[in-house]
Amino acid sequence: MKDYFKEAKELKDQLIKDRRHIHENPELGLELPKTKAYVKKRLEDLGAEVKEIGESGIQATIKGEAGGGKTVLIRCDMDALPMDEETGLDFSSKNKGVAHTCGHDLHTAIGLSTAKLLTEHKKDFKGEVRFMFQPAEEIFKGSKMMIENGVLDGVDIALALHTNLNHKAGSISYYEGYMATSCDNFKINIKGQGGHGGYPHTTKDPINAGVIVYQQFNQLISRDANPSKHTTLTFGQFASGSNSNIIPDTATLQGTIRTYDPEIREKLLKRMDDIVKGVAKLTNCQVDLEFFASVPSLYSNPDLTKELVGYVKDSSDVEMISSERLMASEDMAFVSEKVPTVYFLLNSKVEGNEFSHHNPKVDFSEDAMPIGVGLFLTCAINWLNNN
Template identity: 35%
Template structure:
């Protein structure tokens, strides 16, 4: 990527900042949950068509896909953004706050959508500089870990050589970015277990088999799967998030239903966890004379960045934002279905600072009803995704020219 291209990129991104902010605010006011993103997808498709791109609609649900073909042959780079909102009641009191009760863009996917549209616009203006092509992937249903798989099943990665994506981070100041080699985000699994006993009167427990007591013991026993069976160097979280059982204070119920999540940072550990849970819960239930049924669902794998592609992102961040504005990202056990793309093609996922310049560490985090972003991050994100594509494709052109 030439110095001339680089010097023009940030001013060009700043020039479309108002358009990106207006798009983000429109989406923010009208949030749509996973698999409901009809209006969001339609808005994106219309904007991309105005850029002269051929658009595929309803890919893997409401996903949108568009390709920009360069003037010279070369690799195909994919850039991805998610579009869905969350079932959260917004409490920001912003003038463009959600007008849909109980729905909110509390994770910033409205910003991601605007950023990727900005990248599409910037790259379209630089089509002559592309030695290859760029595929823009606007994905639905990330929040329920369904969108990436659905789009992959419909061939969105066909012909793609590498893929990049970003996520805003309100606890990182705007103007900064954070990268990490290897594992960045955790796997996501979901489980539900039904503990069955024999109900009866709470005053006559000897004539009952109490599933509430067994469920309590199971919850405590599950922690041993973390503390005593997995290496302390392999982070694992087992969380029981809901317990449902009983109808009255003086009745022992027939059954109790528990549900929860398992997060890991290792493929091998993720593969082992269903067997660990099955053994622990079945033997604990047996000790309390109960039976138990476990339903275990693997959702997304660990998000593992590829070294050379992470290095590409770091080079671009250093060129565009300055080395002093690039941080090493801490690993987190929150999940992201971008990990599924990385199982098929190499790439990198990174954090884009979206918080205030001072006190970002105290900002409201992702999924909070008062979550918000500094909108100046939008053109920076668009410029970074554009530069990542140009930088990678220019390297290919220089190699084979």
């Protein structure tokens, strides 16, 4: 079995060039004009079949020449985050208030070099590899948009990876089953009737209603969720009032709930609705619950994961670390609902950099990128030829 990881190492200079260009020019959400143009040109120069999908999505296809076969999808997300960068890197973001602090710049560079090597190995594989260069992962809109526009039509399996900061570069982590949590961000708007702080009985206190919601929602984790399962609920906002002796008219709470287990997710979302209705009745306030930026748990197909990990172990000396998963969420989950999917964690910790994803000072090891390319090639080519 061929060791594609060795070939991938020869592309490190190009990987770094691509990564740093994308890192310097971060863009947000569904509007990635510079990133799209750069990626599209690089793919067209390789001779891939390229088409634009939606606002900033790119689909690229490379067909093998070893006969008919199936289709493997490789997803690469391209968007950045709305924050300033404080790394001090020579190639720091040139766009104020926008930065690649999640590693999507590495993901995109890995996808481009994977495409390059696949074009050089057309004679070595059956079927085809389809690339899904995706915008708006951070707001959970890009994957759905590209799926609705047919990116999964005819796809048999899907692959993706994400930078991981639990281990230094040189290894790959994986999990068999639900490996990234669902996410349901919520907002609660409470409308009461304000008044004088000395006459609370003449008001409908929205702060009181908000406190009850806060307490009851937090009890969902201790009383409604199975304690053997990983589930979190966090409030990030509780806003109301302007003065010590004025009961306000309104209050606003925002938060997020996450779990790996789809049954727990369904149960808790229903219970949240029940609580809000009960608090409204109890306090005589209007209490409205809104969910936004929701995404299911990402399922890494166990049988397929075992098969692909086997290809890596049989053809290289790259360390594979099992049973590692994320409490973060990922819109690749929408793909995993449609086709068998495997999601890898590309270990990329920079020694001495102790910052997390989404931190303005975080950095990722460029030594990890050739490993990502080798991973995609090993999995895609061997799966196509064996299936």
